[in-house]
Amino acid sequence: MTTTAKRPRLAVWKFASCDGCQLSLLDLEDELLALPQAVDISYFLEMTSAVAEGPYDISLVEGSVTTPHDIERAKEVRAASRLVVAIGACATAGGIQSLRNYAEVGDYVSTVYAHPEFIRALATSAPISAYVKVDFELRGCPVDRYQLLELVTATLAGRAPRIPTFSVCQECKAKGNVCLLVASSVPCLGPVTRAGCGALCPSVGRGCFGCFGPAATANTSSLSARLAADGATPEAQLRLLRTFTAGAPEFAQEAAAQEAAAQEAAAQEATTRGGAAHQASASEAAAQEAAGR
């Protein structure tokens, strides 16, 4: 892309991800051709083979850090950028691939690959902010393209972007949806999840699964108590909390509590079952004795 000195320089970087968040930029079909008039797209490999060296004014970073090499790359991006903006669930919370954080990576590697010795991976999938300072985080799996546009526009204008931090419930109410949780006991993370998607899932009659991460002041344990009262097992709650933003602290904490509850329940069941089995075999022995054998 041609370079002129005046326009702010934009770079788009990819780490471990699905490409969906940077695709959101290209999905701005009505605005895309105007974008290069406002910013100098200096590095955006999915869109252009023109590559300009830093420094960059704004770096949008998609994806999570999962390899030793990517730690170094994150530091290079930081060093070359005035503002670093993490976009999407992977860059802000580690993404779905952060499920590896709760398992032995060695087991994962050998499940997928025949030659684990060829694979170099960190034990965790972490947000960009785990390694470098991030100036702003835009949530979502994927991000909302209009929030992305607002972010770039606001940054260019030197004002704070208008990105809500309240919960999905507010968007859901505004859409006039009947509350799935209250009316039908459908497990829904809407009360603790940040708005931004437009309450998409409740609008098609399914519970929110938290892809915009925790809302401000999310009370996850209160919601868990309600879901449990509606019959959700700790295992089901654990799976609900451990998906696309599993690494977000508010969700991770509650997931850990549910995991402990699930393990406790399993241990209790094992004891009960063990006791029952013991009892059964004892009464069987007594019956055999009574039969005079």
Next chain:
Amino acid sequence: MTHGRHHSVEVGALARVEGEGGLRVVVQDGAIRDVALNIYEPPRFFEAFLVGRHCTEVPDITARICGICPVAYQMSSCAAIEEALALPVGPEVQALRRLLYCGEWLQSHALHIYFLHAPDFFGCQDAVQLAGLGESAARAVRRGLALKKTGNRVMEVVGGRAIHPVNVRVGGFYRAPSPRDIAALREPLQQALDASLETVEWVSGFEFPDIERDYIFVALRGPNGQYPLEAGRVASSTGLGLSPAEFADVAVEEHVERSTALHSRLFGRDAYLTGPLARFALNQAALTPLAREAATRAGLTAPCTNPFRSIVVRAVELVVACEEALRLIGSYEPPSPAATPLPPLGGSGPARAGAGATEAPRGVLLHRYEIGPDGLVRKARIVPPTSQNQLAIEADLREVAQANLGSPPEELTRRAEMAVRNHDPCISCAAHFLDVTVEHQP
């Protein structure tokens, strides 16, 4: 650059592909000694963390493998899980799935044709530069954007969201779109059909290098003589006709050091190609009427074995997607219920296996799952099109490099990059960080 007697040409990273990866061509004594597509996609371990998840969560999770073709992942997941659970899915659900898939083909093919591939044919770095070449080029790029937008709109109406749709579930959909919302797609799709026909005309006028390849093609054959999208049996140019489950046994994957994507070979032996060229070769009789006419006008005859002309086949498939979408909205009946309810899960017993294959924009996408009686995934296997195509892409690269050995390094590199882009590799599905290195050794 020339260093003594060694020639090496290097391009930082290959642009205009989905994701990032590397390729390397080694030249010695005027001949190609080695070619390699190096894939450094940081492994994300989907097949590992799917284990223990409930089968109803799988379509949402696998969608996250690829932001460009999430519907393909959702459709192959659903097909495989429904086979495992012996869950019947009605014709209305299948029709709606096909419509959703048409939307994905439209947005993905429009993105590839106009934004990733066409700039190569004009010597441009990107579509914005292409749009600056003159009024007709600007019109073309705007046409591409409009096509992409319509594809996304179909995905939003049927799937609830263009990237990672939320309305898909095992057994069908969460909510059937209203007939009124579906009918509102008619006008944009009608315009998209015209734009698709113009696209075929536009790309068929490009200049194509004269290279023919000897591919083994693998593609689905759609049910009822339809062009394959959301269902079908796996066919090949060598005469195979397999169920997805049988194909899962035949497509043998190997792990090589240069790639975090597994390489597939038929029977563990033959490299093969999947994607538009393969679909066209094995399904030309199933082309929709206007697509067939457009292909004829563009001078396409099946099989097309020039990989550079894949852009024309992709354009013809835009026409297929529009015609099919228009037909499907014309006969739309909201499925009721929107999804077949799951059978009661629980109890004990052996795991049940199921395989599903659908046609992602880039080719056959195979999923296979084993599901326990509790509904939890015991085993998952995902074979994306780009990993199946890796060996064929390397073979193309060898051929293209050989044909351009006498060219200046920049030209050789440009051709090598094009040889990769021809197949629209989705490196997020399979690959990462593509460095192009052409080494000349004495």
